Amino acid sequence: MGKKAEQKKEYILEKAREVFIKKGYANVTMKDIVSACDISRGGLYLYFSSTKEIFLTLFRREARERTEAVEMAMWEEMTAWRILNDTISQYKEELLGFKPTMAYAVYEFFLENEDERVVRQWQFDGMAEAIREILDYGIENEEFNPVDTNQWGRHIAMFLEGLALTMPVMQFPPERIDEQIYLLLQPLMRKPKALKAPYIMEQTV
Amino acid sequence: MGKKAEQKKEYILEKAREVFIKKGYANVTMKDIVSACDISRGGLYLYFSSTKEIFLTLFRREARERTEAVEMAMWEEMTAWRILNDTISQYKEELLGFKPTMAYAVYEFFLENEDERVVRQWQFDGMAEAIREILDYGIENEEFNPVDTNQWGRHIAMFLEGLALTMPVMQFPPERIDEQIYLLLQPLMRKPKALKAPYIMEQTV
Amino acid sequence: MGKKAEQKKEYILEKAREVFIKKGYANVTMKDIVSACDISRGGLYLYFSSTKEIFLTLFRREARERTEAVEMAMWEEMTAWRILNDTISQYKEELLGFKPTMAYAVYEFFLENEDERVVRQWQFDGMAEAIREILDYGIENEEFNPVDTNQWGRHIAMFLEGLALTMPVMQFPPERIDEQIYLLLQPLMRKPKALKAPYIMEQTV
Amino acid sequence: MGKKAEQKKEYILEKAREVFIKKGYANVTMKDIVSACDISRGGLYLYFSSTKEIFLTLFRREARERTEAVEMAMWEEMTAWRILNDTISQYKEELLGFKPTMAYAVYEFFLENEDERVVRQWQFDGMAEAIREILDYGIENEEFNPVDTNQWGRHIAMFLEGLALTMPVMQFPPERIDEQIYLLLQPLMRKPKALKAPYIMEQTV
DNA sequence: CATGAATGAGAGTTCATTCAT
DNA sequence: GATGAATGAACTCTCATTCAT
Numbered sequence: 059m060g061k062k063a064e065q066k067k068e069y070i071l072e073k074a075r076e077v078f079i080k081k082g083y084a085n086v087t088m089k090d091i092v093s094a095c096d097i098s099r100g101g102l103y104l105y106f107s108s109t110k111e112i113f114l115t116l117f118r119r120e121a122r123e124r125t126e127a128v129e130m131a132m133w134e135e136m137t138a139w140r141i142l143n144d145t146i147s148q149y150k151e152e153l154l155g156f157k158p159t160m161a162y163a164v165y166e167f168f169l170e171n172e173d174e175r176v177v178r179q180w181q182f183d184g185m186a187e188a189i190r191e192i193l194d195y196g197i198e199n200e201e202f203n204p205v206d207t208n209q210w211g212r213h214i215a216m217f218l219e220g221l222a223l224t225m226p227v228m229q230f231p232p233e234r235i236d237e238q239i240y241l242l243l244q245p246l247m248r249k250p251k252a253l254k255a256p257y258i259m260e261q262t263v
Numbered sequence: 264m265g266k267k268a269e270q271k272k273e274y275i276l277e278k279a280r281e282v283f284i285k286k287g288y289a290n291v292t293m294k295d296i297v298s299a300c301d302i303s304r305g306g307l308y309l310y311f312s313s314t315k316e317i318f319l320t321l322f323r324r325e326a327r328e329r330t331e332a333v334e335m336a337m338w339e340e341m342t343a344w345r346i347l348n349d350t351i352s353q354y355k356e357e358l359l360g361f362k363p364t365m366a367y368a369v370y371e372f373f374l375e376n377e378d379e380r381v382v383r384q385w386q387f388d389g390m391a392e393a394i395r396e397i398l399d400y401g402i403e404n405e406e407f408n409p410v411d412t413n414q415w416g417r418h419i420a421m422f423l424e425g426l427a428l429t430m431p432v433m434q435f436p437p438e439r440i441d442e443q444i445y446l447l448l449q450p451l452m453r454k455p456k457a458l459k460a461p462y463i464m465e466q467t468v
Numbered sequence: 469m470g471k472k473a474e475q476k477k478e479y480i481l482e483k484a485r486e487v488f489i490k491k492g493y494a495n496v497t498m499k500d501i502v503s504a505c506d507i508s509r510g511g512l513y514l515y516f517s518s519t520k521e522i523f524l525t526l527f528r529r530e531a532r533e534r535t536e537a538v539e540m541a542m543w544e545e546m547t548a549w550r551i552l553n554d555t556i557s558q559y560k561e562e563l564l565g566f567k568p569t570m571a572y573a574v575y576e577f578f579l580e581n582e583d584e585r586v587v588r589q590w591q592f593d594g595m596a597e598a599i600r601e602i603l604d605y606g607i608e609n610e611e612f613n614p615v616d617t618n619q620w621g622r623h624i625a626m627f628l629e630g631l632a633l634t635m636p637v638m639q640f641p642p643e644r645i646d647e648q649i650y651l652l653l654q655p656l657m658r659k660p661k662a663l664k665a666p667y668i669m670e671q672t673v
Numbered sequence: 674m675g676k677k678a679e680q681k682k683e684y685i686l687e688k689a690r691e692v693f694i695k696k697g698y699a700n701v702t703m704k705d706i707v708s709a710c711d712i713s714r715g716g717l718y719l720y721f722s723s724t725k726e727i728f729l730t731l732f733r734r735e736a737r738e739r740t741e742a743v744e745m746a747m748w749e750e751m752t753a754w755r756i757l758n759d760t761i762s763q764y765k766e767e768l769l770g771f772k773p774t775m776a777y778a779v780y781e782f783f784l785e786n787e788d789e790r791v792v793r794q795w796q797f798d799g800m801a802e803a804i805r806e807i808l809d810y811g812i813e814n815e816e817f818n819p820v821d822t823n824q825w826g827r828h829i830a831m832f833l834e835g836l837a838l839t840m841p842v843m844q845f846p847p848e849r850i851d852e853q854i855y856l857l858l859q860p861l862m863r864k865p866k867a868l869k870a871p872y873i874m875e876q877t878v
Numbered sequence: 879c880a881t882g883a884a885t886g887a888g889a890g891t892t893c894a895t896t897c898a899t
Numbered sequence: 900g901a902t903g904a905a906t907g908a909a910c911t912c913t914c915a916t917t918c919a920t
Binding site for chain 3: 794825838
């Protein structure tokens, strides 16, 4: 495939992402994506042969990017707080609608495609693992209380997923997101009393 | 509407529920429900005119029942622990697949029907409120540490939703669910150290 | 399925037959049949779900009818000549276009559907077997020379198929068909010299 | 057209032939041929503008070659038996799958293209004529019984076509082909009793 | 000459919805 | 009330054919 084809593929993925964000997964048709891309019906099939293929391509990439961001941050020797915070902040932006999310589409997709669930698990495990690493790092630095970081990795990862799915529908205000994150992370903090919501913001700056 | 018609409607809802559990919302067609009910195609339209109408009827009822269960328990003067535990246990059963759940269908539905999100919010608020009441009750009895029960009501409600959506796809073992609930509730416990996972079970008995 | 549905199915088969006669098999679309039947696109799918299904239904029936006709004639104790002649005459009518034939469609179908060839074989064997019975009967009556009737059953059956496929395209005149049948059957005749083409006709009367 | 273009055209015809043998005519698309030739989509159109054009080119050539083979043999003063036998043997090889045949494609083509049937007729007549010449030659040499060689030329030509169309689907064993040819040619033989099947083979050697 | 991306017509198929019975 | 046949819109997917490069 030439460079131009690669670009076109990229363009289609980008447009398709917008469609998935807007309509979830199950209701998206090839026609929808065709319209969004402003190409011909047959043209899309030159690059992808189903919504499923498009979706999986997008999903795998996003999962990879998300965990890579964490690894990258660790490499740069930022404080554990800062890293955890950035990670969660990215979610926050999505939750607040500043940056749209495919969370729904993801859920619809894996509901419909039972045989692909291993991909989903892989993504979740990757996320949990990345968070575990941050926590280990933070405990070592005496930033966090010592806890079972395997369990807490999963806990935070799962909480973030729940938040991602609940918030868009609920349309909670930003403060409420901070509130929830505060409750989640409190047990990790060495001196929780000293922190005030939205403490995440304070820490960041 | 006669009594017989009422029964038929009830029957249809029951069967439709099974379909939603199995296929989510977006992929369910009137034809699916017709098949599940073993009723004529036109016949279904005498009672409901769309999957949306059927779904909303079911959803409103379930939301009501769930909060009512909590209220009922409070009325019976059970311990806060017992009530919270029963509530969470019901989720656990669903999560472990012993009792099927419409969680996915719910998410799909509200994704597709933006204008109905207020209903979803009402349901979530009802759940959070019910949990808040349990917490207030437990704090009063000195079963729980004093916390902001409004925040914690939402926190637990949201966590349960996240769990409900994550677990079915992940196929985690029961211990992991206990582990997660433990991490969630730990800050509420007066003597967390004394509790071992699966502490929920221990408390129950 | 009610009686009316049965009639409709019959009607569709009848119309579809005309389409297959006219266009063969491979080029026939569900849309063609829909047009021929003057029903809606979706309507056809209530009765048949593919051209393949329609074709096989027609084919099986025709094969059955053709061999049944032979059995029936034997039962009525007609002379072997008369029976063989009638059988061949039916082909002749088809060949001359007085009665249209699906021969082409049959060939196209079994080319395309290798896995159904056993059906074709069953039909051919049935035909060969029926002719063998006529020959045995005729030899017993001393109408025919004694020959290996198994071989000759296949020989005549195969010849008729070849004729059916060649004639429509060739547009040979009726005399030429008689000529060919004469050459085919000559070795069976006890006094071939005494017969003149179109001897089949003479025998019939 | 330059020499190189001529070669390319030749190459395309060769590959297209393989496709027609495998898939008949009606189901063959320009795309199939493009794939088989490993050529660009637009490239094919520089040489041929439809499957029909390609097919007709192939068909005309094959018809010519087949009759030429007969003429050539006569020229070499082989015995009529030997020539007839070689001609039929070539068919046999095709029938047994040792040498693939376009027979099906031919039938499909002329079904679909009524206006081209004159070409088919021309080919059949050519074949019948070639066989007639062999028979005349054989009668003159007193190899065959005297018969109406016009009729018999058509008879044998038609029989071979029938065989070609029936056998591939039926998957008959080689002996059965010999059996059938024996029944066909028997009336021509001066002393048929002396011949045993597969007599064709015996004669050849 | 040659390429292969792009187009759009058209086939298959499914269902929501209607309506005569 | 209840049925299920019938309709037609919408969607998926494939290819013949064109055209810029």
